Amino acid sequence: MGGFKLFSHKGTTKSPAMAGDLGNEKMKFEVIINAIEDGVMLIDLEHTIQLFNPGASRITGWKVEDAAGVDVSAVIKLVDSKNQPYSDDQNPLMKVFKTGQSVRDNNAYLTNRSGKQIPVSVNVSPLVDNATVSAVVAVFRDVGEERAEEQRRADFISTASHEMRTPVAAIEGYLALALNAKVATIDNRARDYLEKAHSSTQHLGQLFQDLLTSAKAEDGRLSSHPVVVELGAFLEQLSNDLKFAAEKKGLFAEFVIGSSHNIDASQGGERVVRPLYYAFVDGDRMREVVTNLFDNAVKYTESGKVSIGLTGDDKVVQFYVRDTGPGIPAEDVPHLFQKFYRVDNSATRTIGGTGLGLFICRKIVELYDGRIWVESEVGKGSSFFINFPRLNAKQAADKQAQEAGNAELQPINSLASS
Ligand code: ADP
Numbered sequence: 190m191g192g193f194k195l196f197s198h199k200g201t202t203k204s205p206a207m208a209g210d211l212g213n214e215k216m217k218f219e220v221i222i223n224a225i226e227d228g229v230m231l232i233d234l235e236h237t238i239q240l241f242n243p244g245a246s247r248i249t250g251w252k253v254e255d256a257a258g259v260d261v262s263a264v265i266k267l268v269d270s271k272n273q274p275y276s277d278d279q280n281p282l283m284k285v286f287k288t289g290q291s292v293r294d295n296n297a298y299l300t301n302r303s304g305k306q307i308p309v310s311v312n313v314s315p316l317v318d319n320a321t322v323s324a325v326v327a328v329f330r331d332v333g334e335e336r337a338e339e340q341r342r343a344d345f346i347s348t349a350s351h352e353m354r355t356p357v358a359a360i361e362g363y364l365a366l367a368l369n370a371k372v373a374t375i376d377n378r379a380r381d382y383l384e385k386a387h388s389s390t391q392h393l394g395q396l397f398q399d400l401l402t403s404a405k406a407e408d409g410r411l412s413s414h415p416v417v418v419e420l421g422a423f424l425e426q427l428s429n430d431l432k433f434a435a436e437k438k439g440l441f442a443e444f445v446i447g448s449s450h451n452i453d454a455s456q457g458g459e460r461v462v463r464p465l466y467y468a469f470v471d472g473d474r475m476r477e478v479v480t481n482l483f484d485n486a487v488k489y490t491e492s493g494k495v496s497i498g499l500t501g502d503d504k505v506v507q508f509y510v511r512d513t514g515p516g517i518p519a520e521d522v523p524h525l526f527q528k529f530y531r532v533d534n535s536a537t538r539t540i541g542g543t544g545l546g547l548f549i550c551r552k553i554v555e556l557y558d559g560r561i562w563v564e565s566e567v568g569k570g571s572s573f574f575i576n577f578p579r580l581n582a583k584q585a586a587d588k589q590a591q592e593a594g595n596a597e598l599q600p601i602n603s604l605a606s607s
Pocket of ligand 1: 485486487489512514515516517525530531532533541542543544545546547548571
């Protein structure tokens with residue numbers, strides 16, 4: 190953008206530039222700007238449109254000569270996916286004037302001159318003169334076709350995985366019957382084959398389930414009924430349910446509450462006076478997240494211990510799942526919560542998985558304004574942390590009274606209801 194000069198809108202539409210005129214710099218510029226399919230605008234410090242190309246005209250429905258010289262807020266009306274107008278804080282044009290930094294927004298909708306909403310991607314860059322913003326250039330593109338395509342892809346994955354779960358469940362059921370000595374007689378070799386087929390079928394069933402959940406998470410269709418949950422009691426109960434999987438593999442399992450107090454999960458939990466950690470979350474979804482992290486910890490850890498812990502301060506509830514497993518290389522950590530990402534090592538080559546579990550965990554955690562991340566050291570182990578905003582006792586009681594008022598009475602520890 191270095192050599193870009195403010196360009197008056199006057200005259201830009203009067204003389205269509207011909208290829209023969211290309212020796213003239215201004216003509217070249219006009220030919221390019223007019224040929225660009227995307228909408229291109231130049232907006233000055235008073236927020237007046239100084240340049241408006243035919244691409245912008247096609248998308249907004251404003252004629253070039255009508256838009257030029259007009260305040261940009263009259264021409265570019267951005268709304269979000271819920272049809273709510275953008276506030277100045279959300280509006281990429283205003284943000285650039287304020288911050289002097291380029292802004293990209295791929296989720297906006299533009300209300301055109303006849304009131305139709307067009308999905309657009311907007312990219313706004315500042316023109317900086319002596320370290321101050323002198324104008325901004327906005328480029329916007331109609332992404333209706335791309336978004337429809339994305340939606341069709343998501344719908345296909347969702348329908349296909351939904352439809353395929355049923356036959357896979359039937360195969361799994363029949364294989365389980367064949368392996369059941371009370372109903373079928375098979376020799377040892379057949380048992381060996383069927384056990385392998387059974388475990389692969391379970392894996393396939395899990396893959397379809399994960400695909401379905403991640404497709405739903407991506408387009409915001411994940412069902413969620415948040416209530417006030419006291420995470421201490423919730424996690425203690427859940428740890429008791431989960432510990433068997435760890436013990437079966439010879440791993441020690443523990444539930445740690447507060448910064449230092451250990452509760453031996455194998456004894457069913459020690460009763461102590463402890464802080465109450467309230468958060469506004471869906472208990473079933475939380476169970477999904479913790480189970481997923483715990484299963485991973487058990488799956489990837491050969492020996493040692495797996496801990497579930499809970500701590501927090503007055504603003505935040507933090508829980509974690511920690512293991513003494515192989516750890517995760519630093520270069521993989523930034524990608525871990527992306528869809529289908531698996532660390533490429535001998536463990537993941539032999540241990541089955543879909544690479545969707547952590548992506549789903551992140552999507553669920555974000556539903557409740559939470560954050561999930563990992564701290565790990567190769568050869569020592571990994572700790573997956575989750576933070577949620579913490580409700581104090583009064584906020585928890587108020588919200589519960591509200592829930593009761595909504596005739597959706599849920600016990601404070603939502604485990605009791607599931
Ligand atoms: P997967 O189905 O492969 O387990 P996830 O999304 O749950 O998918 O995890 C993504 C990748 O992160 C895994 O393939 C594994 O490489 C790595 N990973 C997850 N949890 C752990 C852990 N506790 N220890 C070591 N590596 C882990």
